[in-house]
Structures are given as structure tokens and as C-alpha cells.
Amino acid sequence: MNEFPIGLLFAILGLLLLLSAFFSSSETGMMSLNRYRLKHLANEGHRSARLASKLLEEPERLISVILIGNNLVNIAAASLSTIIAIRLLPGREDLAVGIATLLLTLVVLIFSEVTPKTLAQRHPERISFPASYILRVLSSVLSPAVWLVNGIVRGVFWLLRVGKHSSNDDSLSPEELKTIVNESSSTLPEERQSMLLGILELENVTVDDIMVPRNEVRGVDLEDNIEEIAAKIRTIEYTRFPLYKGDLDKVIGIMHIRDAAEFLYADEPSKVMLTKAAKDPYFVPENTPLHTQLINYQDQQLRMAFVVDEYGDIQGLVTLEDILEEIVGEFTTDIANSNKEIHPQRDGSFVIDGTASIRDINRALEWELPTDGPKTLNGLILEHIEDIPDANVSIKIASYLIEILQIKDNAVTAARIRNLGRARSTVDNIL
Template sequence: MDDISTGVLFSLLILLLIISGYFSGSETGMMSLNRYKLRHLANQGHRGAKRVEKLLSRPDRLIGLILIGNNLVNILASAIATIIGMRLYGDLGVAIATGALTLVVLVFSEVTPKTLATIYPERVSYLSSLVLNVLMKVLYPLVWFVNGITNGFLLLLGLKVDNMDSSKLNSAELRTIVDEAGGLIPRRHQDMLLSILDLENVTVEDLMVPRSDIAAININDDWKSITRQLIHSAHGRIVLYRDTIDEVVGMLRVREAYRLMMEKNDFSKANLLRAADEVYFIPEATPLNTQLLKFQRNKERIGLIVDEYGDIQGLITLEDILEEIVGEFTTSITPTLAEEVTSQADGSLLIEGSANIRDLNKSLNWNLPTDGPRTLNGLILEQLEDIPDSQLSIEVAGHQMVIMDVSENMIKLVKILPTTLKQTG
């Protein structure tokens, strides 16, 4: 290079620093891209997105190409800087060139382009992919050779590059994406998506109407009692049983019973039993997402939940699962949480013992334990290990609770003290 003027060497050095910055920015831009947005744009036919997605399909080759180019450029830049330094300052110029080049490379070829690529990853990646595609074809033999050595070394460590897929998300990661969507997705839609993700963590036992609250008719009762119960029923379907609810004989549609009433000659116990549908049974540990699919597959809307011994534990409907996703329907017959919780002037809450713990946690942003009893009554009884008297105070999960009413071996009403009252009381 003795025949090349110092001015030309300076020009070459600046060009090499620019190319080095291009490689640095390209690497950061490619790796900073939102893969799901990229895939969406590629599916929509965006050319730049298609090019980038193709390059990222083998990240080991892309990184190999960028690093090969970057290192070749930086080594050549270092050699030129050394020559310029020696021409200007003699032997001392080597140290000066090394220090100066290091600072320039850090600022202009590393930090600045990488920062810009982080801020504008799409713009940088789509433009740089034009050049990288060409370089990949030209330098492919060298890239293949370097990656072969690298992948072989990784194989010795027990890692297979071809099996590394970072694009798959688990439910927890998907939940984070939905949470961070912000204004891109309306809050109500976010809540619905998160509720769908929660279905696999909730069983039918958590949502069921308890055994004691199931609308049911003993077919062995006298005819007048059966007729009266049918006329005053607030439900669309009623369970028919003999003597005990564990002896279920069918699920009767109330409108079918009304039809039989209109045809007086057909209104009898025998015809009620013939009109009843076969009962659909559900194991108590079935996750909600599984049960939703089973309802759809079996074309059912309601089922009775049984334990491992076959005893009836409760009842669940398709509407119960849908309400878990979209919220309570205004036409729901069962009590809503708003009806079970009453705010007091002093900031305390009066809550019925039958209130569902999961509903309380969701509505009031509490953290009551959900791995045991499903109702507030059950939770307090579990803590006390006894049926208490009224006016007994207990602290559960950081909440001061006062038992206000106990009857029929159940806690009917509980008062939850606000934090300020608890601290001063």
C-alpha cells in the first residue's frame, strides 16, 4: 500500500467504517424484529418481510454471514488505520491508530447504528435484506464452511441448531403479549382473551352449581307437588330423580313439560320420564377448555358433575363456561357477584358466604386461595376447622373478616373490613 496516497487510505477507512456500521445495524435490526408482526406482513405479501423471514429461517447462517463481513471489514480497517498512523506519527502511530480506531468503531460503527436499528428495526431490516440476500449467495460457500464448524462444535455440547425454534409461545408468554397490547386491543377484548387462556387452569368443579342448589324434582313425589314445581320453575331444564339426587333418571326440558300439560291425556309421570333426555355426566376434574370442546362435540349444553365414586357433585352448563369468557349474562338466573356483595358506608363489604372465591378475586382484585374450597363459607370453615358462632373475627389472606350470620351449619354473611379499619381496630 506504499503507492496509495494517505488521502485515498483515509477515504477507504471511512468507507470500511460505514460498511462495518451497516453490518452491525443489520444484525441488531434483524434480531430486534417482532417475529409475529413479521410473519403477519409476510403472509400479507410484503416483499421486505418475505426477504427478512427467509433470512431468519436459518439464523445461524444469517449471523455467520454478518459476522464474516463485519470481521473482514474491521480487520482491513485496522490494517489501514495502522498504516496511516505510522505515516503520520512513526512507531507511535500504531498506538495512536489503535486507540483512535477503537473509539471511532465503537461510536460510529457499533453503538450508533445498533441504536438506530433498535429504534427502527423494520426499516433497517427490510433495506439491508436486499444486500444481505446478494451477499448470502456470493459468500454461501464460506458461510456454509464456517457454520459447519460452529454447528459441529454446538453438537458436541448437545445442541442442535435445526431444532431451535424460539417462535413458539406458551400460555404464560401469550398472556404477557395480550397484557402489553395496550391500546391496540380494547380492554374488554383483552379480558376475554385472558379468560380463554385461563380455561385450562379452571375445572368444571370450580364453576358448577353445587349439589344443594340443583333444580331437581323427585319423580316419586305426589303429582300435585311435581306439577307445582314445574309451573314455578325458573330454569329451562330440571333434573328428575328417584328419592335421592344420586339416582338421576333424566333431564327434563320444562317447555316439553308445558307441552304435555296442554295435552291433558299425555300429562303423567310415565310421559314425563319418556320426555326426559338422557343425562350427560362430567368428571369433576375436567378442565373448562376440555369441557367446552366436549359440549360442542357431543352437542350438549348441560351436564351433571360426578366425583370418583359416581356421586353427583353439581351441575354445569355451556352458558357457565361462556360467562367465564365474556362475563355474566343479564339473563342469568343464578345470583351475580354484585347481588352477593354489598358496600357499606364505612368502606367495609357485606358478602354472602356462598360467594365464589374466584369471582371475588377477579372482581375485587384479591388473592384469596383457590386451591381448596370454592366459596367464602368453605374457605373460612377450612381455616377455623369448626362451625363458628356469629361475630367471630378471623384474618384470611390479609383480609379481616367478621362472621355476621351462621345458620344451617353454614356461614351466611361475612363482613370484610377495609384496610384502614383493620389497622385502627
């Protein structure tokens, strides 16, 4: 080295620092790649993405190749900088070594570590995709060294009784998927984001959470006379409705409005026409998750089911449309105004029917009333009071002030609710 011109030594040192920057940026870039975008690009035929994905299949080998190369060039740069310093300061070797160490540390830190790694973290694909071609070649060239280093490392792990690492699993839990969807608001329209979250929430919601309660089910009682049955069919607002005898627990079947045409237009209509046209009733347990019920509907080509409790008593009715609304939302433009159970007031409060579902209230008004207990507003109030209350009684649940307006048949039929938390934040914003 003493025979080499000092300029050539500086050029070699600069090349070593560039190589160090390459290895540093490659390591950060490869580890910062979005694995799911990488898989997508690889499946689309992107050559660099395929190569990078293949290298990442063996992360230990990839890290070994990068670290071997990085340490080689860094150690060589340190030795060369010492030679250069000694040649520039002859006779003062101790001072030359100290200055070389200090300056090289500063240069490596700024230009071979922090700067390239920050750049690779910000633009991982731009750095990693071109680098993957070089790393593939180095992986073959340094294969013996990589094998030796990894063998020694495994031996050290064995001595320390460190078990084998678990295999890489890129699968995501539902909670992690929800986080990804929530953080994709800049690239995903709000409507689609809401639909994806709705799908992910299906497994956490059961049919009794969204069913039409038994007392709200509208059907046709076959014990009525022919004229009453015909009038009810003509005025019913649903395309499908249950047929029963005297009580909903004695359900006969499910009738589609088009199948009732023969009965409605017959010269001598009979109840037998309806019972023959009705389809057999379909029953589901009340704790059936929505995603399971959705698959059941698809497998059995059905759109309506009766929800039963552990004793077999009918608790309500759930339809395919009810499940779809959990995914896409209500089929209206303004849920709060279109929902007949929720009545906005001028003072910012809402008068809500006691039979309203708590989940529907939360969805319509973006509230957070507790849903882990009763399903309806009436049930929530009664559970909280633990008694049959009188009208004009007020209670507070979390940040919601609830005033009972009307009681009928031992049930709350109407209540006024004010969200104190929202009102307080609104006042804070004004101030």
C-alpha cells in the same frame, strides 16, 4: 497505497466505516425482529418479510455472513487508518499507530457500533427488510467462506464435546402466551384481553370450581303431585332443569322448558309426558378441566351436565353458560352490585353469603382469597377455624378480615369481609 491521494484514502476509510455500520445494524435488526409479526407479514405476502424469514431459518449461516463481512471491513479500516496516520506523521510511526488505533476505536464504537445498533433495535423492520436483499446476495457470494468457518466451528465444538444445538422452537407455553396478552394492553382492548386470558385459564380450572352446588340446583321432583309440578315449572327461572325422583341422585333427565309445553297445556297432564320429553342425563367427573368439558359439550351437542365425585354421587351442575362466563365474564354490567350473594356496605366492607363461590368473589371484587382448597366462603372459613364457629367470631385470612354474622345448620350463612390491604393502600393514597 502510498501513491493514492490522502483524500481518496479518507474516502475509502469512510466507505469501510459505513459498511461496518451496515453489518452491525443488520445483525441487531435481524435478531430483534418479532418472529410472530414476521410470520404474519410473510403469510400476508410481504416480500421483504418472506426474505428475512427465510434468512432467519438458518441463523448460523446468517450470523456467519454478517460477521465475516463486518470483520473484513473492520480489519481493512484498521489497516487503512494506520497507513493514513503514518503518511500524516512521517518519521513518527509509533505515535502514528497509537493515534490511529485510538481514533479509529472511538469512531468505530460510536458510528459503526453503538449508533447503528441502537437504531436497528428501535426500528428493526426498517433496517432488516432492506438489508435482507443485500444479505441474501452476500450469502451466495461468501458461501465458501461460510462453509469453511462453520466447519471449523463445528470441529471446535466436537473437540470441546459440545453437543448440537436444539432446533429452534417458536412455540409458546400457556404462561408465555399470558405474558404476551398482558403486555399487549396498549394495542388490545381490555375486554378482548380479558377474554383471551380467560381462554388460557380454562385448562387450570375444573368443573367443580364453577359448578352450581348440589344444594342450589333447582329442578322438578316427580314425586310431587301434578299441580305442584306444573306450578314449579311455570315459576322456574331456567330454560333447562333436571327431573328427579325424591332426590337429585335419582335424576331422570334434563328438561327444556319448551318441551314441557305439552304437559302444561294438556287437559289431562301426566308425569309420563315429562319423562318422555326429557333428555338423558349427562355426567362428568368433578376434576374435568374446563377446556376439555367445553369440547365435550361441542362434540355431544349438549349444554348441561351433572358433576359427580369419585363415588358417583352428584355434587352439582355445570352448564355451557358457566364455562362461557369464565371466558367473557358475567353477563352483567356490575358484577358486585348485581350478584345477589355480595352486598356492599357503606363502610367499604361486604356482607357475603356463605354459599358464595370464592372464585366468584375474587372475580367480582378483584380480591385474592385462596382458591386452592375449599370452593365456597363457608368452606374456607371452616377449614381455617377447624371447628363449627359461633356467630360474631372474627378471623383473618391473608389481608382479609372476616366476621361471621350468621350460622345455620352447622354452616356459615353470612359473613362480613373487609380487605385490609386495599383499605391500607387507599389511606396511603389519601395521605
